[in-house]
Amino acid sequence: MSETIEFQAEARQLLQLMIHSIYSDKDVFLRELISNASDALDKLRLESYRDKDLEVDTADLHIELVPDAGARTLTVRDNGIGMTRDEVVDLIGTIAKSGTAEMLAQLREAQDEKAEDLIGQFGIGFYSSFMVADRVEMVTRKAGAAEGVHWESTGEGTYTLETVADAPQGTAITLHLKPEDAEDSLHDYAQPETVRRIVKRYSDFITWPIRLLTGEEDADTEPVNSRKALWARPASEVTDEELTEFYRHVSHDWQEPLETLRLSGEGTFEYQGLLFLPAHAPMDLFMREARRGVQLYVKRVFVMDDCEALVPEYLRFVKGVVDAADLSLNVSREILQQDRQIQAIRKRLVRKVLQTITALQGDEPEKYRTFWSELGRAFKEGLITDPDNREAILTASSFASTHSPDEETTLRVYKERMPEGQDAIYYLTGSTRASIENSPHIEAFRAKGYEVLLLTDQVDEVWTDTVTEYDGTPLASIAKGDVDLGADDEKPEGFEGLLTWMGTELADDVKEVRLSSRLTTSPACLVGDPGDLSPMLEKMYRAMGQEPPVTKRILELNPQHALVAGLRDKQDAGDADPDVARLLYGMALLAEGGELKEPTTFVNTLAERLQKTL
Numbered sequence: 001m002s003e004t005i006e007f008q009a010e011a012r013q014l015l016q017l018m019i020h021s022i023y024s025d026k027d028v029f030l031r032e033l034i035s036n037a038s039d040a041l042d043k044l045r046l047e048s049y050r051d052k053d054l055e056v057d058t059a060d061l062h063i064e065l066v067p068d069a070g071a072r073t074l075t076v077r078d079n080g081i082g083m084t085r086d087e088v089v090d091l092i093g094t095i096a097k098s099g100t101a102e103m104l105a106q107l108r109e110a111q112d113e114k115a116e117d118l119i120g121q122f123g124i125g126f127y128s129s130f131m132v133a134d135r136v137e138m139v140t141r142k143a144g145a146a147e148g149v150h151w152e153s154t155g156e157g158t159y160t161l162e163t164v165a166d167a168p169q170g171t172a173i174t175l176h177l178k179p180e181d182a183e184d185s186l187h188d189y190a191q192p193e194t195v196r197r198i199v200k201r202y203s204d205f206i207t208w209p210i211r212l213l214t215g216e217e218d219a220d221t222e223p224v225n226s227r228k229a230l231w232a233r234p235a236s237e238v239t240d241e242e243l244t245e246f247y248r249h250v251s252h253d254w255q256e257p258l259e260t261l262r263l264s265g266e267g268t269f270e271y272q273g274l275l276f277l278p279a280h281a282p283m284d285l286f287m288r289e290a291r292r293g294v295q296l297y298v299k300r301v302f303v304m305d306d307c308e309a310l311v312p313e314y315l316r317f318v319k320g321v322v323d324a325a326d327l328s329l330n331v332s333r334e335i336l337q338q339d340r341q342i343q344a345i346r347k348r349l350v351r352k353v354l355q356t357i358t359a360l361q362g363d364e365p366e367k368y369r370t371f372w373s374e375l376g377r378a379f380k381e382g383l384i385t386d387p388d389n390r391e392a393i394l395t396a397s398s399f400a401s402t403h404s405p406d407e408e409t410t411l412r413v414y415k416e417r418m419p420e421g422q423d424a425i426y427y428l429t430g431s432t433r434a435s436i437e438n439s440p441h442i443e444a445f446r447a448k449g450y451e452v453l454l455l456t457d458q459v460d461e462v463w464t465d466t467v468t469e470y471d472g473t474p475l476a477s478i479a480k481g482d483v484d485l486g487a488d489d490e491k492p493e494g495f496e497g498l499l500t501w502m503g504t505e506l507a508d509d510v511k512e513v514r515l516s517s518r519l520t521t522s523p524a525c526l527v528g529d530p531g532d533l534s535p536m537l538e539k540m541y542r543a544m545g546q547e548p549p550v551t552k553r554i555l556e557l558n559p560q561h562a563l564v565a566g567l568r569d570k571q572d573a574g575d576a577d578p579d580v581a582r583l584l585y586g587m588a589l590l591a592e593g594g595e596l597k598e599p600t601t602f603v604n605t606l607a608e609r610l611q612k613t614l
């Protein structure tokens with residue numbers, strides 16, 4: 001009995017993209033199918049180690065490619081783990097990948113080349129079959145199951161499912177090929193030579209034998225691929241192309257990696273690792289269910305994907321393989337977290353990544369900039385979560401600053417530029433560069449020639465709360481604490497009355513009114529005490545549904561400003577207008593990009609005062 005089922009909406013949209021193929025390099029469909037087949041063989045081998053009762057034949061695990069010029073088909077067959085009926089519906093009929101909806105939305109707006117890029121970052125796996133085939137059949141039987149399923153679709157909205165009694169274990173995918181179209185770089189995939197060329201190019205490193213069956217010499221076919229585990233080969237013997245293809249296999253990214261890292265350990269713990277930094281932020285970088293971690297192998301045997309225990313969350317974009325010598329194949333994720341060997345490798349991995357990024361800063365600034373603009377925001381989370389490596393993470397980071405409108409600076413270079421007399425690294429946080437640069441707090445620093453870091457990422461609000469120094473120099477917010485810029489001028493006298501009066505008038509909004517040495521041209525600004533939440537952080541707590549304690553701020557007045565001096569005289573004469581105090585406060589709030597609690601009252605008061613000046 002055959003049933004017809006509809007693809008999930010997102011899956012339908014992706015299939016349309018494949019059928020009308022926005023991707024120019026069609027050959028990659030084979031890489032995707034072989035990659036899936038290889039994963040299926042890894043899973044079966046592991047399952048058979050773990051479940052001794054599983055009745056499967058693991059004697060000759062392999063992948064077969066069967067081109068048939070007469071029928072114009074290409075079949076990709078593996079004797080791996082296979083899928084149950086429900087798995088076919090879940091895994092093939094729907095897309096559960098996080099970031100799907102977002103990517104589809106971006107695709108709708110994207111130009112052609114941009115679309116290719118997006119798809120490239122997302123990876124579309126099995127669906128890429130529809131770039132080269134107008135109909136796809138799949139027969140699969142899950143290891144240990146009695147019956148198999150036959151799946152078939154033209155990719156146009158629906159697929160059919162049927163039970164098959166005598167399916168071989170594993171999965172066979174048969175592509176009914178579209179006509180060759182060299183102009184559209186659609187090659188003749190029913191020709192053994194075409195298939196051989198693609199395997200050599202894209203899948204050579206796959207460790208399972210890939211056999212090409214041409215109908216003539218079926219028995220004892222030599223594998224097409226050379227099957228060498230790349231991480232176990234000396235770096236000098238591995239080409240960049242091989243690394244790129246391997247990266248694509250482990251990361252599901254279609255792009256080239258930004259940088260390759262090798263790890264190896266001997267002695268107590270023996271391990272090897274081949275790791276990559278991506279050139280793009282993965283789609284799910286900031287999603288709660290983001291995938292994290294590298295593949296874990298034990299002596300060349302695949303044990304798990306996404307091994308979180310090896311990679312801290314802030315390095316979740318690092319992809320690749322770690323092959324450890326002394327682990328049981330049966331390890332569970334929970335046990336791994338506590339394993340001493342895994343902890344040692346993780347420590348080493350983190351150090352290696354940090355060193356690599358720092359080296360890029362100096363040696364390959366262009367690459368470093370790419371890394372930083374794509375992944376810096378996630379990376380900076382480490383300043384909060386990895387105190388042991390804080391200094392190294394700060395060294396590898398860079399920040400926008402008042403020194404240059406477009407170049408970011410490292411803290412080391414910032415320190416080199418610090419003029420005599422400056423004894424802290426100054427920063428200001430806020431929502432945009434423009435709002436920070438124009439905020440009154442910065443005036444006196446600018447006048448003094450002190451550079452200020454302009455921090456606009458949400459994560460900056462959080463780490464600056466905990467990190468207090470870099471390389472022996474304190475980090476200081478210019479919107480917090482009592483700034484002493486070493487002004488030689490005597491503290492202006494005669495403002496006590498004004499400050500007390502304003503403090504009382506504004507008691508609901510501020511905890512103190514005092515004179516400022518931060519201001520040159522603005523009349524007033526708002527600052528916090530060193531431990532206070534910044535307004536952005538308060539806003540972030542609210543956005544997360546939490547109600548932070550109300551933090552009143554401090555209003556600082558510029559004694560040099562005519563408005564402040566004038567108000568003092570009025571107050572001395574017992575004739576000060578409370579509205580002016582409130583206007584001053586409102587102006588300070590607006591100047592830093594803040595929001596007034598009662599904008600209408602502010603505007604009405606302002607209009608009234610303006611009227612009097614006409």
Ligand SMILES: Nc1ncnc2c1ncn2[C@@H]1O[C@H](COP(=O)(O)OP(=O)(O)OP(=O)(O)O)[C@@H](O)[C@H]1O
Pocket residue numbers: 032036037040078080081082083091092122123124125126127170171252
């Ligand atoms: N040959 C196969 N044997 C067993 N399961 C398979 C096979 N091919 C695909 N699958 C299952 O279907 C799922 C979806 O495959 P698909 O290629 O669409 O995505 P993917 O490999 O998970 O990721 P990507 O799209 O990034 O390649 C796989 O994760 C796997 O569970």
